[in-house]
Amino acid sequence: MTAPAVATSVEVRVRYGEADRMGFAYHAHYLDWCDIGRTEHLRRHGVRYRDLEDRGYLLAVAEASLRYLKPAKYDDLVRITSWVTDVGSRRIIFEYRIERVEDGALLANAMTALVSLNPSGRPARLPDDLLSLMRGVAVREV
Amino acid sequence: MTAPAVATSVEVRVRYGEADRMGFAYHAHYLDWCDIGRTEHLRRHGVRYRDLEDRGYLLAVAEASLRYLKPAKYDDLVRITSWVTDVGSRRIIFEYRIERVEDGALLANAMTALVSLNPSGRPARLPDDLLSLMRGVAVREV
Amino acid sequence: MTAPAVATSVEVRVRYGEADRMGFAYHAHYLDWCDIGRTEHLRRHGVRYRDLEDRGYLLAVAEASLRYLKPAKYDDLVRITSWVTDVGSRRIIFEYRIERVEDGALLANAMTALVSLNPSGRPARLPDDLLSLMRGVAVREV
Amino acid sequence: MTAPAVATSVEVRVRYGEADRMGFAYHAHYLDWCDIGRTEHLRRHGVRYRDLEDRGYLLAVAEASLRYLKPAKYDDLVRITSWVTDVGSRRIIFEYRIERVEDGALLANAMTALVSLNPSGRPARLPDDLLSLMRGVAVREV
Numbered sequence: 001m002t003a004p005a006v007a008t009s010v011e012v013r014v015r016y017g018e019a020d021r022m023g024f025a026y027h028a029h030y031l032d033w034c035d036i037g038r039t040e041h042l043r044r045h046g047v048r049y050r051d052l053e054d055r056g057y058l059l060a061v062a063e064a065s066l067r068y069l070k071p072a073k074y075d076d077l078v079r080i081t082s083w084v085t086d087v088g089s090r091r092i093i094f095e096y097r098i099e100r101v102e103d104g105a106l107l108a109n110a111m112t113a114l115v116s117l118n119p120s121g122r123p124a125r126l127p128d129d130l131l132s133l134m135r136g137v138a139v140r141e142v
Numbered sequence: 143m144t145a146p147a148v149a150t151s152v153e154v155r156v157r158y159g160e161a162d163r164m165g166f167a168y169h170a171h172y173l174d175w176c177d178i179g180r181t182e183h184l185r186r187h188g189v190r191y192r193d194l195e196d197r198g199y200l201l202a203v204a205e206a207s208l209r210y211l212k213p214a215k216y217d218d219l220v221r222i223t224s225w226v227t228d229v230g231s232r233r234i235i236f237e238y239r240i241e242r243v244e245d246g247a248l249l250a251n252a253m254t255a256l257v258s259l260n261p262s263g264r265p266a267r268l269p270d271d272l273l274s275l276m277r278g279v280a281v282r283e284v
Numbered sequence: 285m286t287a288p289a290v291a292t293s294v295e296v297r298v299r300y301g302e303a304d305r306m307g308f309a310y311h312a313h314y315l316d317w318c319d320i321g322r323t324e325h326l327r328r329h330g331v332r333y334r335d336l337e338d339r340g341y342l343l344a345v346a347e348a349s350l351r352y353l354k355p356a357k358y359d360d361l362v363r364i365t366s367w368v369t370d371v372g373s374r375r376i377i378f379e380y381r382i383e384r385v386e387d388g389a390l391l392a393n394a395m396t397a398l399v400s401l402n403p404s405g406r407p408a409r410l411p412d413d414l415l416s417l418m419r420g421v422a423v424r425e426v
Numbered sequence: 427m428t429a430p431a432v433a434t435s436v437e438v439r440v441r442y443g444e445a446d447r448m449g450f451a452y453h454a455h456y457l458d459w460c461d462i463g464r465t466e467h468l469r470r471h472g473v474r475y476r477d478l479e480d481r482g483y484l485l486a487v488a489e490a491s492l493r494y495l496k497p498a499k500y501d502d503l504v505r506i507t508s509w510v511t512d513v514g515s516r517r518i519i520f521e522y523r524i525e526r527v528e529d530g531a532l533l534a535n536a537m538t539a540l541v542s543l544n545p546s547g548r549p550a551r552l553p554d555d556l557l558s559l560m561r562g563v564a565v566r567e568v
Contacts, residue, residue, distance in 0.1 A: 031170035050501040065207035075476040312457035349491035
């Protein structure tokens with residue numbers, strides 16, 4: 001699987017505190033990186049997630065799955081590529097590819113399903129502007 | 143799905159630094175909790191994971207999937223119940239149930255697949271003592 | 285320096301994700317542990333910090349200092365002992381002692397100064413009930 | 427206090443998982459940022475910290491102190507400026523200034539003292555190349 005053209009890439013360096021006893025990035029931090037990836041994908045398409053929350057919309061992670069192929073090491077530069085594969089009125093699916101910049105090695109693939117909630121935590125329809133923006137960049141078949 | 147009898151439960155309280163802007167536990171921390179859960183499941187059955195690494199065996203997370211049902215809030219007491227569903231010579235599957243202690247609400251279900259590696263990061267057979275211990279407590283159908 | 289009698293102790297086990305490349309707990313996590321310590325000190329004296337925030341009071345860390353003496357290792361059980369050394373109308377000083385449970389070794393000493401803020405982030409007087417409770421348990425000379 | 431000329435600046439964006447219930451960056455993460463800052467300061471002067479550890483030298487944080495002035499908010503871009511103020515044969519002092527990029531507001535000042543350890547955790551003399559490099563960029567009076 002390769003990342004589609006309508007995808008956004010961002011780079012992070014593995015922090016000392018993110019590496020575990022083995023010198024490898026601890027697996028939970030890949031979810032932090034996916035979050036960074038989708039935030040930048042949204043920003044590039046005109047949506048600052050912070051503003052969305054300030055308008056009363058919340059995107060909560062409802063499902064996540066990750067497949068770890070090779071470890072990222074402390075101080076490695078890692079590239080996160082993020083794209084949208086499905087957009088419903090209350091649910092968006094993001095997929096991610098995580099690679100080591102130095103040698104291009106594929107480190108992990110991931111998926112998160114996000115649901116739209118209102119400030120009291122109930123399912124809500126996504127705002128129309130986000131819906132149409134995300135539908136415009138969704139990649140249905142990868 | 144209910145947790146099987148041969149499962150281990152442990153409780154953690156949601157830390158201030160684990161809660162996000164919404165006051166909910168950030169989704170990546172559920173993987174930290176699963177790690178705590180399986181570490182205690184191993185300990186209860188006679189295996190201290192730290193000792194296993196000191197003997198040159200490493201269990202790396204190869205796959206993880208999580209389904210988030212309800213949010214845990216800051217300062218909630220959360221119960222993680224962990225059990226093994228499959229044991230191969232190089233791979234162990236753990237499943238988890240995460241509940242709020244106060245009201246028993248099911249917050250999340252999770253699965254992680256762990257693979258056995260040697261210190262240089264190559265796939266390796268699990269040590270025999272761990273294999274037989276884990277086979278003794280594996281719950282194949284849940 | 286020994287911890288005073290009017291202090292609260294709580295134990296945490298060093299998590300896999302908290303240990304760094306050396307197998308030692310990463311230094312930033314000691315601040316998480318201090319937070320756990322003071323939260324339990326408050327709870328023991330009748331104040332649930334979550335409720336305090338829900339009432340519109342916020343205690344923000346304004347200063348922190350830590351002296352690291354010996355490293356905590358992955359899977360070590362660590363005891364955090366917390367007490368109050370000074371209480372002003374807008375500011376509380378907590379001190380901490382962090383020890384390894386197994387051998388009683390002193391691992392770190394720490395101090396945090398907390399200031400009271402209102403929800404818009406401006407300095408505010410602490411609520412009277414908290415003030416009198418904390419004055420009752422403050423230990424001025426240690 | 428202003429940062430001296432021989433200082434290194436690096437920018438990070440406050441991650442969703444780094445923000446707390448108030449929407450402010452949790453205070454412990456400032457230590458992660460200082461770590462990023464000093465790592466880049468070393469890199470800029472020819473020392474990759476990962477290589478130093480691979481050569482058997484370890485710089486452990488022995489003391490840290492932080493003064494928090496204004497909160498960083500989720501998604502803020504933050505600039506960390508790092509410099510060395512003192513270099514002994516076994517101990518280096520770094521200082522830090524943390525600012526919000528958008529408006530230049532000073533958010534925090536920090537200091538960490540690092541000691542040189544050998545792989546078994548005993549105090550050790552810093553390697554000569556690091557010593558002379560750091561002495562060359564140390565700023566004694568700020």
